[in-house]
Amino acid sequence: MSGKKYTMLEVVNATLKEEMRRDDKVIYMGECIAGSAVGWASGVYEEFGANRVIETGLVENTMVAAGIGMAERGYRPIIDPMMADFLTPAYAAMTVAGRNRLMHGGKMQIPMVIFTTMGGYLGLGPEHSGTPETMVMHMPGLKLAVPSCVNDARGLLKSAIRDNNPVVYFLHRRLIGDKGFLSEDDSPIPFGVADIKREGTDITVVATGFQVSLCLSVAEKLAPHGISVEVIDPRTLVPLDIDTVIKSVKKTNRALVVDEDFITCGPGAEIAMQIMEHAFDWLDEPIKRIGGKGVVPATSADRFALPQPQEIADAITSLVGAERVSVDIASGARLFNY
């Protein structure tokens, strides 16, 4: 991929519009969207009007529940509650979305997308930094897409909107300012297909969202020390392409899972367990995991609760049996120097 670099905002915005033009059943619904507080949807209200862009107010549960009702009737709502943290009141509706089809004998389909920002490193504090990936993974019937770069964001969003099932799409807010290349091929990226973002032979590192960027930066710093790191981005946690991860672990014999979600029962726990289940005889080291510490303090102190590049580097060097390498990589906005 080469050529011009595009910003995440402009790509998501363009993709939203493209999909809404393509299918007039696509409805964009949520809080503070007509004026597009986050910026994804600028120009969308102007182009499509109040019948396709519905301002709901801060009613997260009702907006998701209404989304389900509309989807059953053939619409394709995209619900935007602005932040993943704000989804907590909507968990009831989300669980219903997930189990609706199965518990009603497959008599309907719910093609809806819950589309919102997630993640920390901007110092926004404990209730604006959440990465509730596991919460979604733990609601059967919901798919979960977690893009890590501009190109994947485009392809995964298209798949999410065209999927006939409830899809949660979490876009890490640290990537909003990201600039990236777009591939010529702009077709939807299928769910359940992991992407090897960097090939390597000494260790398999699985990461999601913004952690992919951190792991790639760490891998680059470790390469001159003769440590070859393979970085795998699952792109979707549900469905999860564990086969690509297993194939990699069979090659490298070592695994590290890095995720920002609270480490207890985080996605890392699930992935690590599946690696153990499928590649036990290929493991030459115990699997390590790095995750968030849970409650994320505000301002620069969020670095204490979120995975840091040095932590990732140390985990890798200890697993491959190399000397510690000091990596100087910035992870978040340094608001204050303490």
Next chain:
Amino acid sequence: MAEQVIIPKLGMFSSAVTLTEWKVAEGGRIEAGETVLDIEAEKTTFEMPAPASGILHILAPQGAEMDVNTVVGLIAASQEEYDSLCGGGAPASSPAAPAAPAAAAPGMASVSHDEGGRRFSTPLARRLAREAGIDLAGVAGSGPNGRIQKRDVERASRQGTPAAAAPAASARAPAAVPAAAASPVAAAARAQPQAAPASAPSTNGRAIRGTIPYKGMRRSIGENMMRSLAVNAPNTMMGEFDFSAMVRARELLVARAERLAARITYSDLVLHAAAQALRAAPLINSSLVGDEIVIWDDINIGMAVGLGPNGDEGLLVPVIRNADRLSLVEISRKAKELADKARAGKLTGQDMGGGTFTVSNFGSLGVSSFSTPIINPPEAGIVAIGRMAKKPIVRNDGIVIAPVLPYSLTHDHRIVDGAAAEHFLHAFKKSIESPSPEVAELILA
């Protein structure tokens, strides 16, 4: 009864090989005669043909280092036989086996478990040991709590830890004198239980710029060099030849390249000259074998070939057999053929074995004139040619500018003393400074 895939002994001195590539996957079919396994033995690669047709069961994994004469695979005649090989399998870790010979390394066994007697090993290590037919009881672990890891199993299979499985006897290849140097080292390793788990080497506060693995050909060369210095008594004599005649001869020969169907190089001329000199001074064309100095009748000259575009990615020394009986053109053709094969990794054991003397030409690569070349055991001498350069020399009491060829001859002082070495050098000098009638004929023809 399944056919065994056994590592052959290649060349005189190979003792361990690396299994570079199994050509057929586990459980796959192979026909007799087809290549079943690629191996790298010290400096040669070899394609092993399957001894029979059938289904392959792999005992030693790709990448493992195994001793010669080791059974690394089995070819089952039928699916049932294959299934029984895999199911029952070679009873890899039956502790009842220790009727196994000699160095059972009892000291090591005590390290890889806690006081309760539990052994720790990684899943990968267990599988590799199972596939290679190695009893983990005989393997020391370098991981935490004496945990046995992949590197420990690989080391064990390299050192020939006795396996419980039937035919996997890993006797060291009987080699000539230099190999004896290897066994005290190996024995020492077996006798000492490794105390602490091997950890990453200390940097003593120095930052690392990069690391290169010390294995494969690099390691092989290094170990050969050390072995050589450990067994012989090297002495190096250095000097310079007046290369004017050779330069003139070469010009004329190059002009006749098409007619000769060969492009003669300086190197060819030097090799040819060396062969003549060895015939005239045969004492240096010998080896110390046991209590005897054997003077060889064959003159087989090894020529050093640097690999890689800059000649600095490894070194191979293929041999021109009976160089004294070859014409200059034949030597030229043979040298080119061997150099090409060396660079393509296609040298065979035949190409590599039986050398009696070595000529090394580093002149084209570097700026040096002299060096202290290291003998290729069990040879008695090696001459290294340095960079030809124009220099002022004295001729007929006058100073002239002439092309000068520096040389360094190392001889094994056990076999050949200085006088005998000088005797060779006289003959060599003569061949170089006044080319033979044969060369003259070629020029005039």
Next chain:
Amino acid sequence: MKLTNDQKRLLLDNLIRVREVDQWFVDALLSGKLPLFYHSTQIQEAVGVGGCTFLEEGDSVYATHRGHGISKLIPRGVSIESIIAEHYGKLTGYCGGASGWHPCVPDKGFPMYTALISENLGLACGTAMAHKLDGKGRVVVSFEGDSSAAKAEFHEAINFAGANKLPMVIIIENNGMAQITPIETFLVNKDIANYAKGIGIPGVIVDGQDVIAVMEAVQEAVERARNGGGPTMIEAKTIRLRAHAEGVEDVSLNAPRVTDHEAWLRDKDPVKTFSAQLIAEGVVTQAEIGRMQQDVREEIAQAYEAVQAAPGIPDYAHLQNLLFAD
């Protein structure tokens, strides 16, 4: 709405059918024949029957757990056999046996259902939003119990419906009991319709034992909704005859619930009172009523036989395949 005699007979027939099916479930459970629980809706039938009998095809209904929705399902033509089959986990149930009892029959106008109280109002808002965008004048009738009014989702959804002028009629079946807790203990307003007025949508109270009154109030609200006038809340005051669920002790707080079955069944039973009313009006005879009862009993008996022979869910894989649509 002026009713024809046929329409009146239809209302009565629906009341009788619902009552018979309800009694069958009660008997089945108490005789150990039912593999599931049951929450009887006896003497509350008029609310569902009045609310649903005259809805149009294409209108949507969300029921409650009371009677497992039969007072809404049966008037809208859902077969008794599919209702019973669902309770037996059979593939011929209207949810393929997967839910057991959820009143969800999309092709008969019941889009989906969740047992999370008040959550259905949010789902109903979605269905109503879809109807509004479709522009074909369809409405959603969303039934809730009384305890729903205590929940956040209730207020959030009704406000949302009002703000967006959704074509919705919210019918509160207020029987005064939330399982074993009387509503006075946790609701500020005993008249739940007051919440609607507080939010800013019309709130109407009707007698839930009077099927005509219910029907008229609902039809008026439905017309308002069809014409873009937004949502209305109708609170139907009613009585729960039996315990919250069959086989469960009928208590209120920590003491046996004060009930008057004799009086209720004499004066408040809609089947009885409406039968008497129609007989008095000459619309129907006792014999005809007897035949209505006989017909439905036969229908139930045949349904039960068919259900016993029907195949059940074979394994989890069958269900797992239903989790995601292609």
